Amino acid sequence: MTDQLRAAVIGAGYWGPNLARNFRTSPDWDLVAVCDLDESRARRVVGARSTVEVMTSVDDLLARDDIDAVAVATPARTHAALVTAALRAGKHVVVEKPIADGGAAARQMRALAAEVDRVLMVDHTFCYTAPVLKIRELIADGALGDIHYVDSVRINLGLVQPDVDVFWDLAPHDLSILDFILPGGLVPTGVAAQGADPLGVGQACVGYLTLPLPDGAIAHVHVNWLSPTKIRQVVIGGSKRTIVWDDLQPQQRVTVYDRGIDLVAGAGADAAQKQAVNISYRLGDAWAPALPEREALGVMVGELAAAIREGRPPRTDASAGIRVLDVLEAASLSLNDGGRLTQLRDTVALPMAGVRA
Ligand SMILES: NC(=O)c1ccc[n+]([C@@H]2O[C@H](COP(=O)([O-])OP(=O)(O)OC[C@H]3O[C@@H](n4cnc5c(N)ncnc54)[C@H](O)[C@@H]3O)[C@@H](O)[C@H]2O)c1
Incomplete structure (x- = not known):
């Protein structure tokens, strides 16, 4: 297909390989690269005879102009920095759940995506x-x-x-x-x-x-x-x-x-x-x-492609990620307060109680 979009996956640990497999098999996508700080992990995902590139530097990956979108499958504490860098580099992004490790960061990510007019999707796989x-x-x-x-x-x-x-x-x-x-x-x-x-x-x-x-x-x-x-x-x-x-x-x-x-x-x-x-x-x-019987991630990457092509928010957009x-x-x-009923509020200044640094 000539009008395929080009994707890269960042993070080749437990979940990243599933994303890579679905980008590879989707008619909407051409998987260009897999990036992980640990080269051997990325190489294992790509396999020996593949033309998909293995990279270890996110900066190098984001500097490329032959990538339309990146999928971020790294630990939650790294999401905000990686997604921000990818959006600034002009890439559309799908990020793993949870969207970030705090509501303030997630809101900044959503605002940046709107500002640079890129799709920011959360992989709420279910x-x-x-x-x-x-x-x-x-x-x-x-x-x-x-x-x-x-x-x-x-x-x-x-x-x-x-x-x-x-x-x-x-x-x-x-x-x-x-x-x-x-x-x-x-x-x-x-x-x-x-x-x-x-x-x-x-x-x-x-x-x-x-x-x-x-x-x-x-x-x-x-x-x-x-x-x-x-x-x-x-x-x-x-x-x-x-x-x-x-x-x-x-x-x-x-x-x-x-x-x-x-x-x-x-x-x-x-x-x-x-x-x-x-x-x-x-x-x-x-x-x-x-x-x-369809693989959910196959449907998910199809929705990402459709949202990019149609210039619309994806079904699981940044706002869905923020509500979660x-x-x-x-x-x-x-x-931490004995199970008291707690109101939802804009938790901008809160340290993240559930995730350790
Ligand atoms: N959607 C789902 O059903 C589902 C299932 C499992 C995990 N997840 C999510 O996927 C994300 C990753 O989880 P995991 O279990 O695969 O973690 P993992 O620790 O197994 O893998 C993370 C990988 O990211 C790499 N990495 C970390 N920082 C990096 C960076 N700056 N640049 C490049 N590579 C980097 C690590 O080397 C590692 O290989 C988490 O957000 C998790 O919540 C989602």
């Missing part, structure tokens, strides 16, 4: 999976009615990370999904976080996030590195229907239940009877929507 795209569509079409609650569980025997707690490691996934599927995005009225470090590793390994939502709804997120069993389940209850998404059931990841509780105004002759509210149980069908980051920062404040 938003490009078939279940999440279908759930978003069902909610937007009104199939669930008003959202009453969301219960998200993401637990397994996880890698205890040296620099982030379990909230910053796992909850970005749940929060980015909530931001993507809830009409109006993730704008909780507060955040309460409780966590535990029963092993004494120095940071929370088990975490519970409670997010009151507008109109009396509520979301809850349970993240845990210490569970012997792996659970990836989200329940989204609505006034009309409820969705259960079990990501570990490939045959039927998403089930829509036409079951729930209805409130019906009391019938009867006198005022007291009319005022009484009766609870009625609805026991309707359950069905499973067909979901295409604001909740994470409020969660860290709440955690």
Whole structure:
């Protein structure tokens, strides 16, 4: 294809190779280079016979004029500096989650992208999976009615990370999904976080996030590195229907239940009877929507290309990244304050409580 866009990946650790593979196989993209401070890592990703270049200097990479966009897959604390340099060099950018290690830096990155008129996208990978795209569509079409609650569980025997707690490691996934599927995005009225470090590793390994939502709804997120069993389940209850998404059931990841509780105004002759509210149980069908089997990162790099070509914000733009980051920062404040319900605010001057330098 002659109109392919040209990409480079910065960071060839755990996640970068997945990005490189998807840029390589996408019809929209030509992968030009992979850059890592550790040359051997970049070389391993590129392979022996490839024409993709291996680089170790970000400055040299950004000075090239044959690269349209870079993907930043380095640790969170390095995102702000690398993304800023890439935008200043005129590149479009997709950055790994979380967008940055603090809300102030993320807001500067968003402002710079607008100023230099480049796309700044966050890789909220789950938003490009078939279940999440279908759930978003069902909610937007009104199939669930008003959202009453969301219960998200993401637990397994996880890698205890040296620099982030379990909230910053796992909850970005749940929060980015909530931001993507809830009409109006993730704008909780507060955040309460409780966590535990029963092993004494120095940071929370088990975490519970409670997010009151507008109109009396509520979301809850349970993240845990210490569970012997792996659970990836989200329940989204609505006034009309409820969705259960079990990501570990490939045959039927998403089930829509036409079951729930209805409130019906009391019938009867006198005022007291009319005022009484009766609870009625609805026991309707359950069905499973067909979901295409596509790799989420392939859809993600396609969306990046489309956003660049059409000159529009991508679906998971910098603002989505900032909404997720604001909740994470409020969660860290709440955690250090005994789980108190904490308001989201512009946390410009705050040190980052969940990520160690
Ligand atoms: N979207 C997802 O589902 C998902 C999954 C895992 C990780 N991630 C994100 O990906 C990012 C990277 O995580 P990881 O687990 O791959 O980390 P990692 O530590 O395995 O790899 C990071 C790599 O970046 C390189 N690096 C660091 N600073 C650099 C610089 N200035 N220039 C060039 N290379 C540099 C390191 O040498 C290393 O090879 C994080 O933001 C993480 O949150 C996203």
